[in-house]
Every structure is written in C-alpha cells, then in structure tokens.
Amino acid sequence: MKKKTPAGTALKKYGLPLGTHILGVHLGTELDGDALTIASDGSYDANTGHAAFAWISDDGRYRTGEVQHGDSLLAELTALTEAVEFIASADIPRAVILIDCRAAIAAVAQVASGAQASRKHRPVRLASRIVAAAEGRDVEIRWVRGHDGHTLNSLADKLANVEMCARRHAVSADGFRQVKPLLQRFRDMVAGSLSTDPGYELAA
Numbered sequence: 001m002k003k004k005t006p007a008g009t010a011l012k013k014y015g016l017p018l019g020t021h022i023l024g025v026h027l028g029t030e031l032d033g034d035a036l037t038i039a040s041d042g043s044y045d046a047n048t049g050h051a052a053f054a055w056i057s058d059d060g061r062y063r064t065g066e067v068q069h070g071d072s073l074l075a076e077l078t079a080l081t082e083a084v085e086f087i088a089s090a091d092i093p094r095a096v097i098l099i100d101c102r103a104a105i106a107a108v109a110q111v112a113s114g115a116q117a118s119r120k121h122r123p124v125r126l127a128s129r130i131v132a133a134a135e136g137r138d139v140e141i142r143w144v145r146g147h148d149g150h151t152l153n154s155l156a157d158k159l160a161n162v163e164m165c166a167r168r169h170a171v172s173a174d175g176f177r178q179v180k181p182l183l184q185r186f187r188d189m190v191a192g193s194l195s196t197d198p199g200y201e202l203a204a
Helices: 008-014 073-089 102-112 122-133 151-169 172-194
Strands: 025-029 036-044 051-057 062-064 094-100 137-145
Touching: 025 102, 036 073, 036 172, 051 073, 051 151, 051 172, 062 073, 062 151, 073 094, 073 122, 073 137, 073 151, 094 151, 102 122, 102 137
Parallel strands: 036 094, 094 137
Antiparallel strands: 025 137, 036 051, 051 062
16 A cells, blocks of 8 residues: 655655755746646555556556655656656657655755755655756646545556556566556556546646
8 A cells, every 4th residue: 555755754864955845846948838737656565665656648648667676755756757758758848747745846846956965865866867857848847635536646646556566466577477467457447537537627
C-alpha cells in the first residue's frame, strides 16, 4: 500500500531546504498555445521497499515502471522526471503536470532557483534532470490534493499502485513475466477510461 512521507521530513532527509508551502513551479519559457495535461504519481511500500512510478496524459498516453532502491520521494520525483523527459522527447511545447506531492515540487523549485544542494543525493539529480528537460519549453508543475476526486490524478495513482503491487508480488524476473500480461491489460483499461468517463475534466 502506498505510504506518504511528510513533505518536510522527506526534504530534510536529503539535505534540501524546506519549502513545503510551494504549491507549484514554472519551468522554461512562457509560450502561447494549448497545453497537454499530465498527472504523475509514485507508489512506495515501506514494508517491502518496493517503489514504482506512473504518469498519464489527458490524451491517454502513459508510462509506468519500477523505482530501484527507492522511497516515497524518489518514486514521486522519478514519475515527474519521466513525464518531463517525455514532454521533451515528444517535442511538446506546453504542458501542465499535476502531482500530489509537495516535497517533489519543493525539490524541483529549490534546484530551479539555484539553491545549493549536494548532487550526491538522488532527489537533487532527478530534480536537475527535470529542470534541464524543461529548458526551452513551457512546463508548469502544479500541486493537486490526492484522493480528492480528480480523475487524472486518480488514474496516475492507480497505475503507480498496480505497478508497485506487481513488482512486490513477482519477486523474480520469471514471476514478473507471469503477471506482466495482466498488468498490461490493467494499464490499458485505466488509460482507456479517459475516453469513457463522462465526469473527466482538465484541471482549471
């Protein structure tokens, strides 16, 4: 089951300045035009140490994966990194990324502001990748309250959780190969629900 670490505790663990009041950060350059909306999320089981990430866009594209030797903050930052690097690789000029982890937003904001933080820590390296990938684009990272009925955030949460559960229960490579077809069907079902959910709306 997903376990959230208090934002201040997560930042302090890695020697990052506290900034948990930050509810959003704008990266890159302001551009005109429509923005793609993406929700990203991480999932972490403190009992087993398994962690996973997921992101999903409002047009149904998504990605999930395992986070090696991760924790709650690393899972969230990995999801955010994967989302922003997808935006860069797909040459998407404008995007809004929704995330329910204020610690991840604060870590990116600190690095973007030029705050001194040791790159020996994985969160700092991930945040640096996020800032670099957003260069020349218009990327807004926006906090949303988790488990509060926001469809895209809920879908990202489901994807991250099922990925983490699959990794947790398939303790070997052979075991994961056995559950992989079921995992893929669930991923497709979640992504497909974007076009069938009449209550879906983009974030304001």
